[in-house]
Amino acid sequence: MQPEFTPLVWPDDADAAVDFLVADEWPFHGTPRLDREQAAGLSLGGHDVAAFWVRVDGVPVGLIRAFDLDDIPSGSPLLDIRLAAPYRGRGIGVLAVRWLTDHLFTRHALLVRIEATTRHDNTAMQTVLTRCGYRLEGRLVEAWVNDDGTRADSLIYGLLRREWASVN
Numbered sequence: 001m002q003p004e005f006t007p008l009v010w011p012d013d014a015d016a017a018v019d020f021l022v023a024d025e026w027p028f029h030g031t032p033r034l035d036r037e038q039a040a041g042l043s044l045g046g047h048d049v050a051a052f053w054v055r056v057d058g059v060p061v062g063l064i065r066a067f068d069l070d071d072i073p074s075g076s077p078l079l080d081i082r083l084a085a086p087y088r089g090r091g092i093g094v095l096a097v098r099w100l101t102d103h104l105f106t107r108h109a110l111l112v113r114i115e116a117t118t119r120h121d122n123t124a125m126q127t128v129l130t131r132c133g134y135r136l137e138g139r140l141v142e143a144w145v146n147d148d149g150t151r152a153d154s155l156i157y158g159l160l161r162r163e164w165a166s167v168n
């Protein structure tokens with residue numbers, strides 16, 4: 001399955017992005033079921049966000065984004081990826097994170113590092129990040145707040161430009 005990545009055009013694609021986000025469940029995000037207002041409140045576009053559709057045969061099956069691009073070069077953009085349930089577990093996550101990583105380092109000459117956080121029990125995302133060269137840098141104990149008020153540990157991953165460049 002060969003996914004393609006196309007820019008999420010802001011604000012033209014806002015409604016389509018909200019439709020996509022409310023149609024599925026996100027078990028490893030703080031709010032697993034988003035209503036339209038919550039979905040519209042996510043950072044989907046704007047000057048410091050790079051957001052892309054993940055498409056298979058032209059059909060949008062996921063969203064992948066990087067935030068905090070304004071903080072380059074001192075800051076580290078953060079990744080988020082959401083694939084529709086029928087498209088999980090098919091290898092798309094690795095291709096998408098690899099693609100966005102290449103895109104960010106290629107597009108932003110001053111970018112030094114990229115970060116990603118994931119809940120401690122999101123094994124698939126941890127595997128994806130490791131496969132894409134990201135290093136587990138720490139465990140933030142009870143830093144993750146779930147919708148119901150319970151807390152979980154966050155794992156933080158990072159990848160430096162020089163590490164990325166050494167394999168590209």
Ligand SMILES: CC(C)(COP(=O)(O)OP(=O)(O)OC[C@H]1O[C@@H](n2cnc3c(N)ncnc32)[C@H](O)[C@@H]1OP(=O)(O)O)[C@@H](O)C(=O)NCCC(=O)NCCS
Nearest residue numbers: 028081082083088089090091092093094118123124125127
């Ligand atoms: C997390 C996510 C991006 C992973 O992408 P994916 O395409 O499903 O993952 P892949 O198919 O590339 O699988 C990567 C590895 O994780 C493993 N994996 C996949 N789903 C898994 C699961 N539920 N539990 C344990 N391992 C799993 C796969 O087996 C694969 O390892 P393998 O090649 O050794 O078999 C995707 O499942 C997703 O969008 N989930 C919902 C949203 C989410 O959790 N986003 C991350 C927020 S931080």
